[in-house]
Amino acid sequence: MKQKWIYSIKTMSVTFGLASISSLSLAAIQGLHFSHKDWEIACDNTGTCRAAGYQSDSDMDRPVSVLLERAAGVNSNIKARVQILPLAAATPTRQLQLQIASTPYGVIGLNREGIGQLSTDQTRALLQAVQGTSPVLFKNVQSRWNLSTAGASAVLLKMDEFQRRLSTPSALIRPGKKSDQTVLKAAAIPKIQIPKYQSGKVTQAKLKTAAGQQMIRKLQATTNEDQCDLLFSQNFMPDDVMTIYPINAQNQLVQIPCWRGAYNVGSGFWLMDQNRQLKQLVTTSGETFNKGQIFSGQKVRGLGDCVRQDQWAWNGKKFVKSFSSLTVQCKGFAGGAWNLPTYVSKVIYPAK
Incomplete structure (x- = not known):
């Protein structure tokens, strides 16, 4: 692995x-x-x-x-x-x-x-x-x-x-x-408007069930083993599940565990239509989905003091990068002394 x-x-x-x-x-x-x-x-x-x-x-x-x-x-x-x-x-x-x-x-x-x-x-x-x-x-x-x-x-x-x-x-x-x-001129911070999305009932299924296996076969056809080795080895843990988040009447987001390493784990997030046809592979190193954004945080070193963070936001059509940061030294500061982003944006959440 x-x-x-x-x-x-x-x-x-x-x-x-x-x-x-x-x-x-x-x-x-x-x-x-x-x-x-x-x-x-x-x-x-x-x-x-x-x-x-x-x-x-x-x-x-x-x-x-x-x-x-x-x-x-x-x-x-x-x-x-x-x-x-x-x-x-x-x-x-x-x-x-x-x-x-x-x-x-x-x-x-x-x-x-x-x-x-x-x-x-x-x-x-x-x-x-x-x-x-x-x-x-x-x-x-x-x-x-x-x-x-x-x-x-x-x-x-x-x-x-x-x-x-x-x-x-x-x-x-x-x-x-x-x-x-x-001299390079400053660029404006990109704005990402998250539209109102259907925050309905989240469903889950065990990966060894018929529904889980059917989804795995579908994703195997659109994902390679280097991206998501658990899809192919199926060395899932007993409590691993497929999670489906409703986005709107046309789209849903599917999360399945993709890999496990010595210090990190990563899930794949796939945007699909209601007929379960793939529209976008967002990431195979994600962790959670919340309020229209996918979040990823990976330990950079075995010490766990450095972190790489990535985020993707739903813009009504697809998920787009909304944040990236990386520190590789840290030197005793848990999580890093500073936030060192390589990509920033202003995410605008839908009005309540």
């Missing part, structure tokens, strides 16, 4: 169909994820990029992460935040001092989650520091957290490349005199 925990290697790059520079001005922006050493970056379909840096593996007892966020567009500024663990070490003052190469750069206030916003001057100093090897330290009277700079330059260069800032005055790495007219 194939194992479905993904992205276990530390240094990796995932690029989701990055278009050529010449066509980006007309084509939709495609998201990107890239990781190098102790830093990673995700850029989404609006052109916004989020770079996250962490402590080195030798400092795992004091997790720290910095998030550098920048929207597309010539005049967009970098916003910087810091997050630390354990939270108990942030009390009682809820303040950290930023120190770079033994020089103090002021105090950062923390909220109850251990997250603090850096000032403009602190952000500028941090950006300069992470491109070198000078120690970057966050500390209070009780503890100290060391931010690694390893991988930061490569990640910030990837941000400049994605946002088409290379050699322009607004570039973070090696700015130049190239015209700012080449």
Whole structure:
């Protein structure tokens, strides 16, 4: 049985169909994820990029992460935040001092989650520091957290490349005199309107029944074993069922378990008409369906601290991608220190 925990290697790059520079001005922006050493970056379909840096593996007892966020567009500024663990070490003052190469750069206030916003001057100093090897330290009277700079330059260069800032005055790495007219412009967040759908009675059937076997045979003809091996091996658990969700008078959504790995499970979701004719295979790595959306959350590593999330929304005709995010480092932050999306949208639910 194939194992479905993904992205276990530390240094990796995932690029989701990055278009050529010449066509980006007309084509939709495609998201990107890239990781190098102790830093990673995700850029989404609006052109916004989020770079996250962490402590080195030798400092795992004091997790720290910095998030550098920048929207597309010539005049967009970098916003910087810091997050630390354990939270108990942030009390009682809820303040950290930023120190770079033994020089103090002021105090950062923390909220109850251990997250603090850096000032403009602190952000500028941090950006300069992470491109070198000078120690970057966050500390209070009780503890100290060391931010690694390893991988930061490569990640910030990837941000400049994605946002088409290379050699322009607004570039973070090696700015130049190239015209700012080449800089990627921000795209609007797509809106997905979920129409009123028939939230009627959900039905279920055991997969070993005649109804379950009939559906399995139908889906086998439209799905391959790599996508959904349980459809073909039928190594189902005793409590596995086929679930059918009514969508409207013409459509229904069918869910059947597809695979099990060491740390994850995935279900297939198929959109079918009332005659059980396939209209769309949405995903074979889904988990749940609720309020017109299919949700998927997969552990990226065996530790379970990193997560990949995907969502699809019903738009009245089919299910379309509504959200994707991926973190591959995490470094002690359960579920990830930050949300690093590669695709975002605004889902509009039907009025009650």
